Amino acid sequence: MSGRVVYLVLGFLSLLWCSSAWAVTIEFNNTGGTSASNGLRFFIDEDTQIQVRRLNGTGQVYEPNTTPPSNLLDNGVYLRANGLVYGPSHFALTPSGGAYATSTITATSPANPSSSGVQQTATSALGINSGPQVSIVWKYTTPLDFLTAEVTVTIPSGYPISGSNPVRYYHVFDTYLGGSDNGCGVSFVDGNGKRVIGTYPPASGTTCPSNTAIPTGVSIVESFRERSGLPFTKYCASVWSNFFNTSTCSVSQATQMSNQVITTYSDTGIGIEYDFTASGTYTFSYDFVVGSPTVPAYDHLEIQHDGSATLCPETIKVLACTSSTVPCPAANIVSTGTLTGSITTTPGTPTVTKTPATFSVGSGNNTANVVLQASSAGSVVLGSSGLSTTPLNGTKCWNTATSLQSCAMTFLGTPCVGGYECMETGVGYTNLTATPSGRNPLYTEISGQPFRFDVVALQADGSQSTTYTASSGVTVELFDDTASPAPSCSSRTGAIASQALTLATTDLGRKTLPTAVTVANASRQVVCRVTDTNVTPTLYSCSSDRFAVRPAQLAVSTPTLNNTAQTGSPSAVAGTTFVLNASAGVTTGYTGTPAIDVSKVVDHNGATIAVTALSGTFAAGTGAQATGSSFKYLDVGNIQFQADAVSDSGFTSVDQANGDCIVGSTSNTLSGGKYGCNIGSPASTRFGRWYPSHYSFAGSLTPSCAAGGFTYMDEDALGVLMTIKAHAFSGSAASAADPVTSRYTAGYGTLASLTLSGDNAGANVAVSRLSSPDFPIMPNTALWSSGQWVINNSYAFSKLVSPDGPYDSFKLKATIADPDGGTFVSATNETNTTRIRSGQLRMFNAYxxxxxxxxxxxxxxxxxxxxxxTNTLDSCTTLNLSSIAMSNYTGNLAACETQISPTTTQTLSAGKLPGNGLVLSKPGQGNSGSVQLSMNVGSTASGSTCVSSTSSAATAANRPWFGSNPSARATFGVYKSPLIYLRENY
Known part of the structure; x- marks a missing residue:
């Protein structure tokens, strides 16, 4: 250390040439550096001296207990320019240009980091007179473990510079490594392709295991790391003094640094060099790292907003970006991992709530929406706090309205309402902006019936505005939207209902109408509009749903055929057109088309009429009622429409598809808040009356003997079929093909009477001659059934004691007497002709x-x-000869000595027995005599007969219409005079 002291003393003496006072010092993260979670604390003066405090508060740069300005801090930015070295005023080298001509630094902005993720900046300006100028923007983001230097070097045109006379930019540090002045050099290219040059203390011992990687377990690393722009030209990790002497790493040498990386455990320092060989402006950036040299996962947290909002919730977008570009390119939005944090607003007034309080971006959600809502008007600056991973360049903001970087946001004092919704009470509100497929229904209502619904105040994003209040200025109106909806919500006029509404704090933005609304008339489609004059411009909002106001019922009546009786007037021919009205009970608005359910229409006896009996349709309603003028009832009497016989199922179509009324129901009673979709009808009074238009006749007589076309008197075999029908009118002319009025029967008021008469070639024949059964008494109404008067039976034409006839052109004729004036459709109403004959059987004596x-x-x-x-037309009568009794035998003729043949039933031919007819067998020689023959014509028999060798009881011929039993005597061996003799051989 003694060498370092001597060297520092020499450096101190060099201050004699410095003309400036002690430098200004600024701080980054002025309360941090004391723990692993609050980052680094940097001190930088205007001469680029730096001290860093980390974890325990001690310095990481030598001298550890010193902060700028200090002669002992051996670090700073140096420039070699035109062969001279310029640097910090406290540590100039010779030969040198001395201290910078200018050196300044700005205060940090913001002054203090409010929370994790905040980036502070300060700018240094260094310059040489008439030479290169340097600007360094220092950036630090709490709690990262590095400081970024964004450098701009400007070399003026004309300044001496070339490949052999370059301008060099140096940054060197005498490292301290948090208490261990010795360390190992390391240099490598990281995963981002950036060079890292640094020094670290081994995890244990004094051996440097590698100079290209940081060993496991090392937590303290001081290094330079390339960031953007130009790469390092040269670099060194060497003994600290080598940067200030004549070694190959020195900033004072004329040649470049040697890229030396120390491989022995030494008192280390680090330095980097950028070379420039031509004038111009050069930009680049690098990091000074005190900790992990790993680059953070992303460049910045980005907040995108439009710069202004009302007091309604305002949505901003949050994302993490790997690029320094703002706005973040789509390809650089982080979509992996998980980053969480919170949005901040400063100052604290107005109070701004953030939803959610903690956002999350990364995997699955590369962006997050945060909703801001201010308590009052004011301006704030957006920021972030509590970031789970700190970005490289802190938080940046993009104003989408101005397309500028800005975190400033202004909240206007505009009340929080962006629209209104009208919807059914008791139904949950659906935000249609967020869920376009959702619904806020309004149910079908009934004309004249009071009803209520809810009004919901909405925010701009479609959510319920729970904080909006309005003591006045809000009007709720209903408009008929059926015919031609207005082009805009605001342009609607002619409200059909209106009332004022207030919204209190306790309403939370949703309120039921205080007064029930009553719509007197009908409407297929009603829209609700809310007008709010509390905002500028006036706010108009129309309901998302439309609803129908339907009439309660359709009262059915006819203006002319209002006769409830079955006789008298008014009346009409069955099948003629009549008018029906379906009154909606309103003045205007009913434009529906009712339909008739014939199964609910009954006749005057209370029976359901036939489906085909009633025809016709209603035209569309014209406001108050629907009318049909071409109805036809193809029957007689009166009809009555039971409840819901007339209904309209289409008027409420606007509500039916969505279930806003009960489909298929005519109920006027709420069920689950809903009425029936259909407009029903009450039971009507009976109306009519109708009577037959005309009658048709069809009749025939069928003789007993079809081949001969006759019937014997007293023979119960004259077929009478007679059908008289009462018809409605359905065409241009009355016809027998017209529908039969099936209600023309017992129970109808006054039936037409019918009279039948007999006729034979113009001569009257009393129909009283027809009996068995008794022929209907004339005139007669009792036979009317289902619109028809029918005789279909076999009768006997009575035989008089004294024979009469023959009636060989007998027919029946019908006449009708209808109190309503109906007549037969044709002039001739009579049957075909047939023969009626008085008959007998005759047997003749034989010898x-x-x-x-x-x-x-x-x-x-x-x-x-x-x-x-002889009735030569009779080839029909059949006789069984066993019905001939044999009696009164005379002479030698005994019973059964002669027998009757044939024994089978015989049918007359041209009135006589065929062939030899009745034959008695020969009695034989000596059996002369006679026998009395008598046929049992009636249904009872007497006597005996011989159809074989023994006597048997005679049968009944059952042919009573032939009158008395015919008889004859057959004589054998006795001859009738005159006698004609013949010669016979036996």
């Missing part, structure tokens, strides 16, 4: 030989008006 079979004639006859004659 013949007992040795031969004996034919007995049998035929059907009818009364031709004069006598009974």
């Amino acid at each position: 013949g030989s007992e040795l031969l079979s004996l034919p007995v004639p049998l035929e059907a006859r009818y009364w031709n008006g004069t006598a009974y004659v």
Whole structure:
């Protein structure tokens, strides 16, 4: 150490040429350097002397207990210019140019670091008369372990400089290493491609294990580290005195430093050199490190803001940047690891809340939003504190409005409201700015019914403004937005409801209307607007949702057919058009189109009408009601619309898709805060009345014997089918194809009476002759059923004691008497003609030989008006010959000696039995005599018959319409006179 003392004494004597007073000294981090967490404390004077205190407060630069200005601090910035060396006034070398002609340093800004992450700066200015000028911006960011020097060297044009006469910039330190003056040299290129030249004490012992890496366990390193711009031209880590003598590391030698890195444990120092061989301006930067030589993970924390805000929340962006460029290029935004910290604002007034209080950027969130909200107007400076990793260059700010670096922010006294929302009470508010797909609903309301909703004050970012108050100046209005919405919220006129609103602190920016709103008329689409005149310009906000105000119900009536009875007037032909009105109970606004649910329409007996019976549609409403003028009811009597028979399901379409009313319901009672989407109708009074337009006739007579086209009197087989229909009117002309009025039946007021009459070639025939069953009494209304009067049966045309007829052109004719005036659609209303004949059966006596079979004639006859004659049209009647009883045998003829054949049922042909007809078998030789034959025509039988060799009971022919039983005598062996003899051979 004695050599160092002698050398220092020589240095002290050199002060005799210094013309300046002791230098001004500034401090960085004036309360730090006492622990591992509060960084380094730097002292720098205007001659570039530096002392550093670290951890225990002792100096890291020799002399450790000394701070600038001091003759003992062997460090500083030197310049070689035109062969002379210039440096700090306390330590000039010879031959030299002496001290700088000018040397100044500014105070640190800010004066004191308020928290971790704050960067302080100070600027040194060094100069040589008519020669190079040096500006050094010193930067220190708490609690980093290095000081950055940003250097600008300006060599004026014309100054002597060349490759052989360079200008050199040196910075050298006599290191102390925190109490161990000895150390080892080290030099390497770090992971960022920057040269590090320094010295450190070994972790133990006095051996220097390496000169290219810092061994594990070393915590104290003093070094220079390249940062930006030019790299080191030369450097040394050597014995401290070598920088001030004639060694190859000396700043006084004419040649460059030797890049020497000491490999033995020595009293060390470090130095760097930059060479310039031409005039100009040169910029570069380097770090003086007292601690770890590792470069921090990022350059600066960046706050991006627009420079001003109201009293509403204001969002700023925070990011970490690996580049010194502001704003940070996208590629340099840190997206790995995790950096946390807090935003600060100074001064403390106004109070500014920060949300979140601690931000986090890095993996997954390369930027973070912090919301600021000031308590009052004022200006602040943005900063940061509590950073989990300290940046290289502290905190920087970018004003996005001015595109300038600035951390200044002004809060205006504008109240915190950026808009309003109207929404349903009891539903949570959704910030539509943050969640565009969300909803703030307004539900369907009913005309004339009072309702309330909430008004929410919003901040500029769409969030609820919980602090906004307004004692007046806020108006809530509703507008009909159906026909043609206004181009802007502010331009709407003609409010349908309006009231003033106040917002107190306790409302927290959301308030239910104090007075219920009533909208008298209807609207498909209503919008809510809030106007606030407390801000400039006036604030207009329209609700995000639209809602319908629907009528409570649609009252159905007809202006003309209002007859509740089934007789009298007014009345109309079934099928003619009529008018229906669906009154909405409002004056204006109803433009919906109701529809009819026919399943809810009943007739005068309370039965549901047919779906096809009622037709027609309503036109769109014109404000107060909807009208349909082409309705038709294709039936008779009255109808009644039950509840909700008429409804409108489309008027509230603005609310249906979002579930803001109960779909499919007509309820006017709130359920879950909602009404039914549909407009229903109350039950109407009965109205009408309708009567048949016309009648149609269809009838036919079907004879018992279709082939002969006749029916015997008393034969219960005359088919009568007669259908008379009551019709509605549905075309241009009345037709039998028109719909049948199915309600024209029992229960209808006054039915038309029908009369049927018989006719034979123009002569009246009493229909009372038809019976079995009794033919309907005339005139008759009882047979009307479902709009039809029907006879469909078989009747007997009664046979008189004295035969009459024949009625070979018999038909039935219908006439109608309708009190409402309806008539048959055609002039001819009669059946086809058929034959009605009075009939009988006739058997004839027969004579013949007992040795031969004996034919007995049998035929059907009818009364031709004069006598009974063969009914040649009868090829229908069937007879079973077993119905012929045999009795009164005479002579030698005994029972069953002759028998009846054939034994099968026989059908008449042209009125007679076919072939030989009825035949008795021959009784044989000696069996002459006779037998009485009698047919049991009716349904009862008597006597016996012989259809085989033994006697059996005779059957019933069941042909009572032939009247009395026909009889005849058959005689064998007795001949009828005159006798004709024939020769016969046996």
